Amino acid sequence: MNLIAVSAQQPLTAGDGCQDPVLLNDWHVIGYADDFAEGTIYPVRLLERELIAWRSSDGQVHVWEDLCIHRGARLSKGWIKDDKVVCPYHGWQYNGEGGCTLMPAAPDETPMKKARAFPYAAVQRYGFVWVCLGTPASDIPQFPEWKDERFMKVHSGPYPYAANGFRAVENFIDASHFPFVHAGLNGVMDNPDRLEPYTVEETDTGLKSSEVRVFQPWGDARGQPLVAFYTYHTFRPLVGYFSKRTQAADAQGLPVTDHSDTFTTLFTVQPLDATHSIVRVLAALDVNPRPTAEAVRERADVVFAQDRDIVESQRPERIPVELRYELHHRTDLMGQRYRTWLRNKGITYGVI
Ligand code: FES
Ligand SMILES: [Fe+2]
Known part of the structure; x- marks a missing residue:
C-alpha cells in the first residue's frame, strides 16, 4: 500500500508544535494525490x-520533515x-529511502x-x-464507495478554514x-425542520448516528427538492462521513417516490495548527x-464556503470538550457525543 517506513531518528524540531500522541499517531490528509x-x-x-512532499519516478509520494540534518536548512528550498532531493545549502542528495547518497x-x-532525511508514513x-x-x-478509514462502480466520485476543495479542525468536523x-x-x-429558513430524536452509537469505526430526516429544496446538484435522511459517522477525530439517502419530494417536503438515491461524503481535515485547517471532500x-x-x-x-464563514466565527476557537462550556440540546446529540468522544480519547491539542 505504498507505505514508506518511518525513520526511528527524530528531527530536533520534533519537539515543536503539537505533542498530542492521539493526533501524531493518526493519519491526516495533506493533499490530493494529483497535487504532487x-x-x-x-x-x-x-x-x-x-x-x-515529493513524488519519485516510481509513483510514490514521500513526506519528510522540511529539514536537512546537516545544518538544518529547509529542503523545500x-x-x-x-x-533525489538536493539540499540547497551544501548540496547533499537524499534518495527515496531518505538516505544521503552524495556529499558534494x-x-x-x-x-x-546518520546522514538521513526524516521520512513519515505516507499513503x-x-x-x-x-x-x-x-x-x-x-x-486509514474505509470508504468502500471508492471501488464501487455504482458511485460516481467527485473531489472538491481544498477549503482553507481559519478555524479549528474539530469545529469544522462538528459543523x-x-x-x-x-x-x-x-x-x-439544504433547508428553508422560514420553515426549519423539526429534528426528530435520533440515536448515536459508538462503533469500532467511530460514532454513528441513526437517520436524521430533513427537507432540502435544492438537495444536491440535480437541483430538485428532496427528503434527505442523513447517517453521520465520525471515523476519526478529523475525518467525518455521512451517507445521505434521498427521495424526490414535492415543494411541501413530502416524498413523491419510494425510490431512494444515495449520496455519501468523506470529509477530511488537515490541521495546520490548532486554529487553521484545510478541508478536502470526496463525494460518492x-x-x-x-x-x-x-x-x-x-x-x-457554495455549501462549504457558507460553513467556513460560520465556523470561522465560533469562539472560543478551540472546541470545548468540557460540555458545560457550551449548551447542548437533544438535537445536537451527534456533536455532543463527538466532543465526549474526543475527550475520552485523551485529546489535548486544539481543545479546551
Ligand atoms: S544543510 Fe543541507 S547540505 Fe548542508
Ligand atoms: Fe453546513
Whole structure:
C-alpha cells in the first residue's frame, strides 16, 4: 500500500508544535494525490510541523520533515535531481529511502549512516495523500464507495478554514444549521425542520448516528427538492462521513417516490495548527440522473464556503470538550457525543 517506513531518528524540531500522541499517531490528509507532480518539492504544514512532499519516478509520494540534518536548512528550498532531493545549502542528495547518497564536498566518501532525511508514513488512498507523523494507531478509514462502480466520485476543495479542525468536523455532522447557513439549498429558513430524536452509537469505526430526516429544496446538484435522511459517522477525530439517502419530494417536503438515491461524503481535515485547517471532500453519488462532476463541485464550493464563514466565527476557537462550556440540546446529540468522544480519547491539542 505504498507505505514508506518511518525513520526511528527524530528531527530536533520534533519537539515543536503539537505533542498530542492521539493526533501524531493518526493519519491526516495533506493533499490530493494529483497535487504532487514528479520533479517538484512541495512544502506542507501539518500540526505546526513543516514538511515536504515529493513524488519519485516510481509513483510514490514521500513526506519528510522540511529539514536537512546537516545544518538544518529547509529542503523545500532545494530541488529534485535524478530522483533525489538536493539540499540547497551544501548540496547533499537524499534518495527515496531518505538516505544521503552524495556529499558534494567529499564526493568519494560514503555518507555517514546518520546522514538521513526524516521520512513519515505516507499513503495514497481515495485520491488523497495521507500522512502519519508518529506510529499509525489504526488504518486509514474505509470508504468502500471508492471501488464501487455504482458511485460516481467527485473531489472538491481544498477549503482553507481559519478555524479549528474539530469545529469544522462538528459543523459537518450537524443537521440543525441547514435552514440558516444553507437557506434555500439544504433547508428553508422560514420553515426549519423539526429534528426528530435520533440515536448515536459508538462503533469500532467511530460514532454513528441513526437517520436524521430533513427537507432540502435544492438537495444536491440535480437541483430538485428532496427528503434527505442523513447517517453521520465520525471515523476519526478529523475525518467525518455521512451517507445521505434521498427521495424526490414535492415543494411541501413530502416524498413523491419510494425510490431512494444515495449520496455519501468523506470529509477530511488537515490541521495546520490548532486554529487553521484545510478541508478536502470526496463525494460518492449513486443518484439518477447523474449530475456532472462540475455541478457537484460547484454546489460543494457554495455549501462549504457558507460553513467556513460560520465556523470561522465560533469562539472560543478551540472546541470545548468540557460540555458545560457550551449548551447542548437533544438535537445536537451527534456533536455532543463527538466532543465526549474526543475527550475520552485523551485529546489535548486544539481543545479546551
Ligand atoms: S544543510 Fe543541507 S547540505 Fe548542508
Ligand atoms: Fe453546513
